[in-house]
Amino acid sequence: PLAVQVDVLKAAGKPKDAREAFDKLRIVAGGADLDLPCLMRLAPLAKEFDYPEDWRTPAPPAGDLGKRPPLDELGPFRWSPPAAPRWSLSDASGKATSLDDFKGRPVLMIFYLGKGCVHCMEQLNNFAPVTEAYAKAGIPIVAISTDTPAGLAETFQKTKAEGGGDGRNPFPFPLLSDAGQEVFKAYRAYDDFESQPLHGTFLIDGSGKIRWQDISYEPFMHTDWLLEECQRLLSFGDS
DSSP states (O other): OOOHHHHHHHHHOOOOHHHHHHHHHHHHTTTSSSHHHHHHTHHHHHHHHHTTOOOOOOOOOOOOOOOOOOOOOOOOOOOOOOBOOOOOETTTTSOOOGGGGTTTTTTEEEOOOOOOOOHHHHHHHHHGGGHHHHHTTTTOOOOOOOOOOOHHHHHHHHHHHHHHHHSSSSSSSEEEOTTTHHHHHHHTOOETTTTTTOEEEEEEEETTEEEEEOOOOOOOOHHHHHHHHHHHHHHHHOO
16 A cells, blocks of 8 residues: 555645655565565656665664563473362262372362263273273272263262163262362363363372373363373373
8 A cells, every 4th residue: 555655646746745744664574575566656756766776665673572570480491291280179979089089199180061061971981991900000099070970960860760770870980979070170171262171181190290181172082092192191190
């Protein structure tokens, strides 16, 4: 637009205004190619104004780049696993379990979207048969649900009604309630834009650091691979 303005002002018999606009264009077009049609037609006018053949005037580099924070405030020199947010949640009976209960040993945390999520139930059923293998590796499993404690109890009763249990937790690991989804949010297993919880699987080491995580719109199902990966990651120690 500025190149067109220069051309129009010259054609309108306003050389002074055309020169002022051209001076602005020299800076604005400092990085432009002179073989562009809109700039090529200004070559005679540039010669008339006694500008050099390459009339562009690149703007000098900005000297004020803002305040630079001290490097020590930007984080550690080497990456280290982030600390896992602490939590304390209740099961269907009201019994509380907290992350502190696993202090000194790793734990695998599964965030699932409640009893109404069919794929979540598939995930829990996938992990149930390998729970003993994880336990032998020193990795207990805990599942955190968006259900209320009463909702967890309904899941157990539904399992009993279908002939699959006695009304108690049918899984070999605890199911905990995070109905307010505060723990989901703390672990970022939550879509702020959609205001919806997400599936999440986390390996927490014995020092309370997050060693591995998967957050997705679908549950993580690769139980055997994850067991091997957990053992590999934990072999580096808790430092």
